[in-house]
Amino acid sequence: MTRKKRLSSVLQNIFKIAVLVLFMSPFYVALNYALKTKQEIAQTGLAWPKELHFENFTEAIRQTYVAGMPFFKVLMNTVIATLVGTALIVFISAMAAYAIARRKGKIYSICYTLMVVTLLVPIQAYMFPLYDELRGMGLLNTNLGFILAKVGAQVGYSVIITTGFVKNISVEIEEAALIDGASIPKMFVKIVMPLLKPIFMTSIVINALSIWNDFGLAFIVLTKPANYVLPLLQFTFITSNTSMLNLAFALFLLTMIPILLLYLFLQKYIVSGIMLGSVKG
Amino acid sequence: MKRYWKRERVYLLFLLPTVLFMIVFLYYPLIRGIPIAFTDWDGFSKTSNFVGLDNFKRILRDINIPRDLKNTLLFTAIETVICNVIGLAMALAVKKATKLNNLLRTLFFMPFVISLVLSSYMVQYLIYQVCQTFSWTSPLAVPSQVIPGLALIAIWRDSGYCMIIYIAAILGVDESMYESASIEGATRFQQFRKITMPMIVPAFTANVTLLLSWGLKLFDYSMTAVKGDASESINVYVYRMIFPGYQAGYGQAVALVWLIVVFIITNFVSKTLRKREVEL
Numbered sequence: 293m294t295r296k297k298r299l300s301s302v303l304q305n306i307f308k309i310a311v312l313v314l315f316m317s318p319f320y321v322a323l324n325y326a327l328k329t330k331q332e333i334a335q336t337g338l339a340w341p342k343e344l345h346f347e348n349f350t351e352a353i354r355q356t357y358v359a360g361m362p363f364f365k366v367l368m369n370t371v372i373a374t375l376v377g378t379a380l381i382v383f384i385s386a387m388a389a390y391a392i393a394r395r396k397g398k399i400y401s402i403c404y405t406l407m408v409v410t411l412l413v414p415i416q417a418y419m420f421p422l423y424d425e426l427r428g429m430g431l432l433n434t435n436l437g438f439i440l441a442k443v444g445a446q447v448g449y450s451v452i453i454t455t456g457f458v459k460n461i462s463v464e465i466e467e468a469a470l471i472d473g474a475s476i477p478k479m480f481v482k483i484v485m486p487l488l489k490p491i492f493m494t495s496i497v498i499n500a501l502s503i504w505n506d507f508g509l510a511f512i513v514l515t516k517p518a519n520y521v522l523p524l525l526q527f528t529f530i531t532s533n534t535s536m537l538n539l540a541f542a543l544f545l546l547t548m549i550p551i552l553l554l555y556l557f558l559q560k561y562i563v564s565g566i567m568l569g570s571v572k573g
Numbered sequence: 574m575k576r577y578w579k580r581e582r583v584y585l586l587f588l589l590p591t592v593l594f595m596i597v598f599l600y601y602p603l604i605r606g607i608p609i610a611f612t613d614w615d616g617f618s619k620t621s622n623f624v625g626l627d628n629f630k631r632i633l634r635d636i637n638i639p640r641d642l643k644n645t646l647l648f649t650a651i652e653t654v655i656c657n658v659i660g661l662a663m664a665l666a667v668k669k670a671t672k673l674n675n676l677l678r679t680l681f682f683m684p685f686v687i688s689l690v691l692s693s694y695m696v697q698y699l700i701y702q703v704c705q706t707f708s709w710t711s712p713l714a715v716p717s718q719v720i721p722g723l724a725l726i727a728i729w730r731d732s733g734y735c736m737i738i739y740i741a742a743i744l745g746v747d748e749s750m751y752e753s754a755s756i757e758g759a760t761r762f763q764q765f766r767k768i769t770m771p772m773i774v775p776a777f778t779a780n781v782t783l784l785l786s787w788g789l790k791l792f793d794y795s796m797t798a799v800k801g802d803a804s805e806s807i808n809v810y811v812y813r814m815i816f817p818g819y820q821a822g823y824g825q826a827v828a829l830v831w832l833i834v835v836f837i838i839t840n841f842v843s844k845t846l847r848k849r850e851v852e853l
Contacts, residue, residue, distance in 0.1 A: 308666050308677060311659075315681055318695035318729060321702065338702050388591035391584040399585065403592055410599055412839055414790045416811040417828040420616065420821055421602035421609070444598025447591050476583045505688035507793045512816075523688045527797060530694060537698070544694065548687050555686045559679045562686075566734070567741035 322548070325541035333537050348542035352529075355539060359532065361517035361525050363546070369435050370504060370521040377439045378499045381447050382492055388447075389454035390484060394463070404455070407448035415445065419512045426513060438513045438521065442503050450495045453569045457491040458484075494565035497558075504551055522547045609825040616821030628826035637802075637810060638827070644720050644795075645806040649788025651724035652731065657780055659728065660735025661773070667736075668743050678740070682733035689730065689793035696726040697798050716803035723794045723804060731787065735780045742776035743769065778846045785842055789835050807831045 325333055326348055328341045356363040392400045422441060423432065431437030461484070469479045507523040514520055517528065526547055530540040555562060610628055614621030632638055663681055667674040684692060697713060700722065704711040712718035712725075746768060754764050791806040798804060805813075811831065814824035 304666055307662070311663060311666075312677065312680060315684065315729065315733075318684070318692070318699045321699045322691075322695050325698065337705060384590040384594070387587040391587040395581065395584050397581070399581075400588070403588055406592075406595060406600070410595060412786055412789075412835055413599065413603065413832065414792070414808050414828075414835065416792065416808040417832045418599060418603040418606055419812070420815045420825065421605040422598065425602055425605075440594070441598050444594045447594050451591055480587075501686060505686075505690075507688060507690050507796075508790075511796075523690045526688065526690045526694075540694070544691055548691060551686050552683070555683065556679070559682075563678065563682065563737055566737045 322541050322544055325537050326545045327542075328538050330536060330538050345538070348538050349546060352539040352543040352546065355533070355536075356525065356529065356543070359517065359529070361520050361528065363525070363543070365518065366520045366522060366525045367547075367550075369519065373435055373439050373442070373521060374500050374503045377442050377446075377503045378496055380439070380443050381450050381499045382495045384443075385447050385450035385454055385495065386485065386488055386492070387480070388451045389458050390480060392451065393455045393458035404451075407451050410445065410448035411452075415508045415512070419509075423512055433514060433516045433519050435514075435519065438510055439503075441509055441513055442506060445509060446499055446502055450499060453494060453498075454488065454491050457488065457568075461487050490565075490568055493561050494569040497562045497565045498569065501551075606825045607829060609822055610829050611826075612822045614822045615819040616815060617819070621822065624822070628823045629830070631823060632827060632830060637805070638807075640802065641805050641807045641810045644804065645789060645791050645808075647720045648724050648727070648791050648794075648806070649785060651721055652727045652788045653781055653784040655724070655728050656732045656735045656784055657777065659732040660780065661739050661777075663732065663736040664739035664743060668740055678736070681736055684730045685733050687730075690797050692730045693726050693794050693797040696729050700725070713799050719799050719803040723791075723798055726794055726798060727788070731784065735784070738776045738780050739773055742773045746772045774850050778843070778850060781846060782839070782843050785839060789838065 321338065324338055324341065327344045327346070328336070328348075329345055332341060353363045356366070388403070392404050426432045426437045426441065429437070431440065465483055466479055469483050470476070474482070505523060506521065507527065510521050510524050511527075514524060520528070526544060529543050530537075533540050611623060611625060612621040613624045613627075667677045667681070687695075700713060701711055703709075712722040750768050751764055754768060759767070790808065792808040792812070795804045795806045795809045807827070808831075811824050811828045814820045814827060818824070
């Protein structure tokens with residue numbers, strides 16, 4: 293029995309190590325390429341660089357300015373879109389989820405169904421009329437246009453997971469507050485919102501990742517390099533610099549670091565947030 | 574009506590911003606796309622002609638459609654199956670909350686936080702390097718293997734997500750159930766079959782539905798890893814027709830039919846899974 297157990301734990305550890313190596317190796321590739329010269333990549337493959345070429349990073353940033361998609365501006369665009377978009381989605385989806393969870397009636401169930409359907413609609417099914425619409429509104433090629441389109445595409449999912457969560461909160465405290473004379477909006481802000489904190493975490497994580505990493509929608513809405521967000525920069529940079537892999541990967545690393553650091557600092561919340569979303573959703 | 578309004582006013586106003594965003598930036602453009610599908614509009618001219626069902630007839634004759642459909646469905650199938658298998662295996666391996674396991678969970682999930690574009694290039698060059706070392710032909714260079722290659726990228730990025738969902742389900746199982754089961758003499762396999770399995774079935778349903786919807790949206794990987802016929806998904810084809818192709822009418826027709834196909838597939842799969850869940 294103990295021998296069998298030991299064997300199974302050895303097998304399990306081998307499995308863990310194998311998966312770990314496999315899952316980390318693409319990051320190693322990125323780091324490796326980013327620190328080498330072009331020639332070294334071609335000649336030495338994945339061997340650790342003899343000399344660390346940190347100048348790749350500054351050169352990559354310089355090149356983004358030459359190409360008219362300045363790195364720090366693109367970074368700012370992405371940060372702003374992520375912050376504003378996430379805040380907007382989390383707030384309005386909580387309000388909608390509250391209404392749907394607490395009230396019965398046709399209007400609410402129809403709206404809920406409409407939200408579920410949005411999960412299935414590929415952007416490509418409506419990207420062209422959306423493009424046309426944003427052009428008419430003067431929002432094409434603006435960060436605001438990108439944010440609004442992204443909110444429209446994402447908000448349904450947040451409402452769905454938040455609704456499931458609200459349904460599990462007891463109504464008694466809310467009723468007591470209403471009897472005490474609080475208005476519904478005031479009661480919502482003072483009593484319901486604090487109770488929603490755990491699911492807000494989920495909503496924040498999912499929406500922030502989705503906006504930060506968005507490619508499909510940004511690709512349609514943002515066509516001028518100066519208004520790009522990071523995934524567009526990554527894509528355009530490597531397609532126009534396929535011979536300069538070291539610079540492309542140096543840029544990749546630069547764009548990856550903020551989100552990876554944030555993930556490592558907040559990983560406890562992120563992982564539990566995803567878990568919560570899945571259980572209640 | 575007046576009484577209804579008075580009672581529901583606040584709640585309907587709560588609902589309003591979300592519904593407005595959804596309608597203005599999703600449903601309105603989606604519906605506006607329908608009449609375009611019946612025209613020969615190029616997407617920028619002032620005029621266009623009504624062509625009836627011509628665009629839809631063309632879909633039936635279009636040789637690109639079966640290929641792109643096959644690419645999309647094969648990608649989705651491989652991704653959904655393998656992510657679930659690997660995700661479950663990883664979840665079982667790191668389910669005990671030791672320090673090491675917590676670290677491993679963090680690292681296994683890490684690919685999910687970077688963009689699909691980055692994932693695509695990072696895995697692509699890893700595959701390239703590995704193949705070069707062993708003098709293999711890279712799957713991304715062989716047309717018939719491109720789709721499994723793309724699926725590999727997606728598997729790398731999404732398996733950690735499946736793992737998290739499975740861990741959430743496994744942690745929901747009461748530990749004492751295992752204890753009493755092993756006292757009663759149940760083998761480890763029996764315990765897995767009778768206790769763990771029924772608990773993880775809802776997680777399985779959640780994962781399959783989610784991966785299915787991600788898979789059917791295939792766009793980013795096809796645009797980044799290997800461009801061209803071998804990797805083209807329906808979504809990329811729609812894009813290619815409308816924007817660089819100046820065939821907005823035809824592109825919208827393909828998009829419309831594809832949307833209906835996506836609804837049918839997703840509906841069928843989630844209904845089947847839910848039925849099985851009840852049976853178990």
